Amino acid sequence: MANRLVTVEFTEDGFAIVRMRNGQNRLNIAFLNSLDQALTEVERNKDCKAMITTGEGKFYSNGIDLEWMSLQDSETILKFQKALENIMWRVMHYPLPTIAAINGHAFAGGAFLAMSHDYRVMRADRGWISWNETHLKLRLGDMLLDLLSKKVLAMKSIREAVLFGKRVTADQAKELFLVDAMAELLDLIPKAKQLALEALGPNGIDRDMLQVMKQDLYVRPSGDKPFLPEAKL
Structure with a gap:
């Protein structure tokens, strides 16, 4: 468990805490595979009522x-593209309430990952959320x-x-409806958890119905064009 890039902790009060534990949590094949395994582990736990993802230290995720x-061949890049697409849609269609607890910076792909959740709570005193592709001279593809x-x-x-591509602080992100709440790191x-409980309500929500509703609301297009950042110099 300690060597995994992404770990899962099940709390006594019924939550899954998915911790991304690879420094800047940049998105590559190995990291996405570990995250996918964590999502499967949570989904198999029928006693779990909501999933929270978070990072450690300075970063939630610093993106792709x-x-x-730059070191991969075209076949590996295509595999990565498919894995990233599948992760984004898997989180968007997850059969539990999902909350991104943004502990630090969430840039580009990391910001997209956070936005794929149902709710977001951002650390109040540190960190930015930003899509900096304009500054990197990168285009967004159809899926993103x-x-x-x-x-x-x-x-x-x-x-x-x-x-x-402004670096948006927590209070600005809340004003822009990018996050739902702010909190100090310890909170x-x-x-x-509070956001998840409010979403579930006093009677809870059926997992299968929640997933179906998400699939109806967030329809996954078929035949998307490649969505990896494309240089536009």
Whole structure:
């Protein structure tokens, strides 16, 4: 367990805490495989009522591992593309309430990962959420644009955080409806639990029905064009 890039802790009060534990938590094949295994582990636990993801230290996730990608052949890049697409949609269609407890920076792919959750609570005193592709001269492909259209509905939010790639603090993110709440670091997980309990209500929600409703609301397009960042110099 200690050597895994992503670990799972089941709490006595019925929550799964999925911890990303690989420094900046950059997204590559090995990391996505570990995250996928964690999602499966949580889903198999029928006593679990909600899932919370978080990182450690300075980062929630610093996005796609572009340095790793630059060393891969085309076949590996295609496998990574499919794995990333599957993870995003798996979280969006997860049969439990999902909350991203954003403990630090969430950039680019890391911000997309956070947005794929049902709720987000962000550390109040440290960290930015940002889509910095404009500054990196990278384009967003169809899948990521589709995710934004489903999860970020305010044009002001798209303009500030995505188009101009501003580094958005927690209070700004809440104003832009990118996150649902702010909390100090020690209160981050308790606040995430609170959001989950409020979502479930006093009588809970059937897992299968929740997943079906998510699939109906967030329809996964078929035949997406490649969505990996594309250089536009």
